Amino acid sequence: MERLLDHDPHTGVKTWFSSSSEDGGTWNLRYEQDTSPILDQNKKAQARGFDKRSEMWHAARIPTVVMLEWKHRHGVEAWNPNHKAGVRRLLDDPEYRYLRVQHFMLGKH
Incomplete structure (x- = not known):
């Protein structure tokens, strides 16, 4: 499940966080910007x-x-x-x- 970690109103960049108990408990950050x-x-x-x-x-x-x-x-x-x-x-x-x-x-x- 992915959740919004941060939103920079100046640049519009959103940082999304997700983790998984599979694969040894990995986590990921994904960046998004219009x-x-x-x-x-x-x-x-x-x-x-x-x-x-x-x-x-x-x-x-x-x-x-x-x-x-x-x-x-x-x-x-x-x-x-x-x-x-x-x-x-x-x-x-x-x-x-x-x-x-x-x-x-x-x-x-």
């Missing part, structure tokens, strides 16, 4: 384009559940300065193009 508002904003920003003359460009909006996926699947912590190359690599990956706000490559992986 990512559609963030991804919709990204699509709109991609359609608008950007000023290439600017010194700084907004690259991406990354939902919290995607950051958790990156940590679990790729060992990349989005906010860790030592993982900057991994974040660039993932943002340049076509699998994660929906996170991008603009159409430019970050390069230098």
Whole structure:
């Protein structure tokens, strides 16, 4: 049986807890987030384009559940300065193009 353990109203992330007496008493955490508002904003920003003359460009909006996926699947912590190359690599990956706000490559992986 699964129960709601936590809800962050700022990010919308819900943390669900479940346990089982089978398999030696395992337990699981599952994270859930409605990512559609963030991804919709990204699509709109991609359609608008950007000023290439600017010194700084907004690259991406990354939902919290995607950051958790990156940590679990790729060992990349989005906010860790030592993982900057991994974040660039993932943002340049076509699998994660929906996170991008603009159409430019970050390069230098």
